[in-house]
Structures are given as structure tokens and as C-alpha cells.
Amino acid sequence: MGSQRLTKCTPVLAVVTHYRCEEWLEQCLESLVGQSMSLAGVVVVDDASPHPPLDIVRRFPSVTLMRSTENVGMYRLLQAIVDATDYPGYMFQDADDWSAANRLAVLLAEAEETGAELVGCQPNTIFCGLPEEPEAEYPRDVNAAVLANPIHHLLLPSSVMTRDLIVRLGGFATGLRYGGDSEFLRRAIFVATVRNVPERCYFRRVHPQAATRRPESGYESPMRQALAAQLRERAWENIRRLAVGDAPDLSPFMVAEPVKLEYIGGPELKRERVPPLGPPSCSH
Numbered sequence: 001m002g003s004q005r006l007t008k009c010t011p012v013l014a015v016v017t018h019y020r021c022e023e024w025l026e027q028c029l030e031s032l033v034g035q036s037m038s039l040a041g042v043v044v045v046d047d048a049s050p051h052p053p054l055d056i057v058r059r060f061p062s063v064t065l066m067r068s069t070e071n072v073g074m075y076r077l078l079q080a081i082v083d084a085t086d087y088p089g090y091m092f093q094d095a096d097d098w099s100a101a102n103r104l105a106v107l108l109a110e111a112e113e114t115g116a117e118l119v120g121c122q123p124n125t126i127f128c129g130l131p132e133e134p135e136a137e138y139p140r141d142v143n144a145a146v147l148a149n150p151i152h153h154l155l156l157p158s159s160v161m162t163r164d165l166i167v168r169l170g171g172f173a174t175g176l177r178y179g180g181d182s183e184f185l186r187r188a189i190f191v192a193t194v195r196n197v198p199e200r201c202y203f204r205r206v207h208p209q210a211a212t213r214r215p216e217s218g219y220e221s222p223m224r225q226a227l228a229a230q231l232r233e234r235a236w237e238n239i240r241r242l243a244v245g246d247a248p249d250l251s252p253f254m255v256a257e258p259v260k261l262e263y264i265g266g267p268e269l270k271r272e273r274v275p276p277l278g279p280p281s282c283s284h
Contacts, residue, residue, distance in 0.1 A: 004088060004164035006111035006119070011040035012089035012104060012160060013269070015081050017074040019047040021095035022056060024205060029060050031098035031203075037105040040087060043269060044095070045077040045261065052264055064266035068259050075172040075180040076259045082166050083258065085269050091160040096205045103201035107160040110197045117192040118142075118185075120159040121201040128205060142194035146186060147242075150235035154194065156181035158202035165192050175254030179227050186235040187250045190242070 014032050018025060025044070032042045043064040046052045048071040057065040068077060082090065091104060107119045123136055138153055139145040145153045166172070169187050173180045188194055231253065238248035 004117070004162045005115060006089055006108055006117065006160065006162055008037070008105070008108045008112055010089045010108060010111075011087055012091050012108070013081075013085060013087040014039045014042040014091045014093060015078060016042070016044045016093050016095050017047060017077045018044050018049065018053060018095040019071070020049050022053050024096040024098075025053055025056050026059065027098050028093060028095050029057070029063055031101070031103075032093065033060055033062055034101055035099070035104045036101050037108065039091070039104060041267065041269060043081060043266075045081060046264075047071050047073070047077055054265055057264075057266060060266075062267065064269055065264040066261045067264050068261055070259065072174075072256070072259045073177040073180075075176055076174040076256055077261075079166075079172045079174050080259050080261050081269075082163060082171070084261065086163065087270075088163055089160055090163060090166070092157045093202075094157045094204075097157060098203045100199075100201040100203070102199075103158075104160065106197055106199050106201055110195055111160065114195055115193050116195040117165040118154070118159060118161040118188055118194045120154040120156070120196045121199055122196065123155055123158060123202045123204040124200045125204045125206055138196040140196055140198065142185070142196060143189045146189045146194075146235070147239055150186050150232060150239065152182050152185075154185050154196055155202065155204070156184070157204070161188075162192075168192075169250055170252050171255075173252040173254050174258075175252075175256040176227070178224055179231055180253075182228075183231050183253050186231070186238070187248075187252075190238065190248050190250060 016028060043066060044057055046067040048068050052067045054065060057063050111119045122138055125135055142153050165188060168191055173183045241248045
């Protein structure tokens with residue numbers, strides 16, 4: 001399906017998108033720098049917070065801090081990092097969440113075994129100031145699940161993926177503020193193996209200020225409901241095209257101009273070079 005594989009030796013850059021999450025950022029970064037399998041790097045990308053979290057990031061000498069010149073949402077931030085670097089693998093995490101120490105190792109082991117280019121894990125959800133809800137159970141075979149019912153079958157911040165997959169799909173839907181994770185997934189299943197592991201390696205904090213819970217942008221808001229309906233219809237249309245032998249439309253749903261990132265502190269991000277075919281080196 002794809003040309004670039006993830007293995008246990010793949011250099012992976014962890015990307016944390018941040019906006020006014022200083023209360024939780026230290027725990028987030030501790031969980032990344034403490035991974036049992038070392039990351040090639042960790043970068044915090046601040047979405048034009050009033051004050052970038054430099055004091056917190058300075059406590060972690062191996063972590064890079066960059067900042068957007070304008071508030072643009074997570075998908076433009078993620079795309080800006082992918083465009084500026086060339087790591088063969090990227091692992092995502094929200095700034096108010098944290099990871100189990102074995103998260104990267106578990107995800108890469110699954111990718112190496114199955115050939116998946118996008119692998120997520122099960123969450124442990126911590127509800128802060130909100131009623132508890134049933135825990136999510138994401139399917140192992142995401143390709144089959146999306147084709148049967150194109151809903152949200154993988155938590156993007158819990159995942160690792162190849163750079164090659166992002167490039168082949170034309171990147172994230174950077175014109176979206178919300179819903180871009182599901183939009184990307186519904187395109188990825190047509191060109192790559194996508195999996196979830198059964199392990200609960202990701203700790204997701206749900207609180208009243210989360211974008212999915214705020215009245216103006218939450219799951220029940222008119223704006224998000226209308227967008228979700230558009231994205232579901234596009235997904236069903238691609239499934240119908242596949243069924244009759246036509247090519248699905250895999251272009252990003254909506255694209256915005258690239259955003260400029262400013263370097264604030266920490267190590268310079270590296271441009272890892274590996275052959276497009278064959279396993280990467282373990283020398284990192």
C-alpha cells in the first residue's frame with residue numbers, strides 16, 4: 001500500500017500542538033522524554049498563545065519550542081512541522097494529555113508487524129469537571145471499520161504515522177479548525193494500512209475548555225454538526241466510488257496558506273534522511 005515502512009528503528013519526531021495548556025504541559029512533556037524507546041526529537045508548536053510556554057519547555061533541554069505567528073488551529077501547525085522537517089515518522093500528542101512510557105514502542109512494534117503506516121492506541125480518558133462517559137474502544141482493523149461506517153475510528157493524538165503517508169495524501173486539511181483528524185483518516189484508509197493496538201497507552205484529559213466541549217465548537221455545536229455532515233457525505237461518496245471501480249477523491253477537503261513558524265528555543269529540528277524504500281537505520 002505504501003512505500004515507506006515504520007519499524008522499531010524508525011526515527012520519530014513527537015509533535016505537541018499547544019494553546020494555553022500550561023497547566024498540563026509539563027506532564028505531557030515528561031511522558032514523551034521518558035519513553036522507553038527514545039524519540040528522535042520532541043517539538044512543542046505553540047498556536048500564538050499570549051505567552052509561549054518557554055519557562056516550561058526550558059525544563060526539558062531535549063525539547064524544541066516553536067511558535068506560530070497567528071492562531072491557526074492544530075492542522076496547519078502539524079502541516080507546518082511536516083513541511084519544515086523530513087523525519088520518516090511523526091507521533092502526535094495534545095498538550096493536555098500524556099502517554100504511557102511504552103507508547104512509542106508498542107505503536108512501532110505493531111507497525112513493523114503489520115506494515116501499517118498509521119497506528120493508534122486505545123485511550124484512558126480522565127474527565128475533569130465533566131460527567132464521566134463510557135470509554136472509547138477503537139477497532140484493530142481501521143480500514144475495514146471506516147469502509148463499513150466512516151466515523152471516528154482512530155484518535156489522531158494517540159497515533160504514529162509515516163511522513164510518506166502525509167505527503168502522498170497532499171497533507172492535512174489545513175483549512176479546517178476542527179474535524180481534520182477524521183477527514184485525514186477517511187482518506188488514509190484508501191492508500192495505507194491503518195491499525196489500532198489494543199493497549200491503552202494514551203491518557204486523554206477531557207475538560208470544559210477542550211475544543212470538543214466548548215459551546216461554540218463542541219460536538220453538539222451547529223458549526224461542528226454541519227461540518228461533520230459534509231465530511232461524512234464526502235467519505236460515503238468515496239466509498240461508493242471504490243465500490244464501482246472509480247478512483248476516490250483523496251485531496252484535502254480544505255487547504256489554507258502555510259503558516260510561518262518562529263523558532264523560540266531548544267535543539268534545532270533535524271532533517272532525517274533515509275532511503276524511500278527499505279528499513280531506516282537504528283543508529284539514531
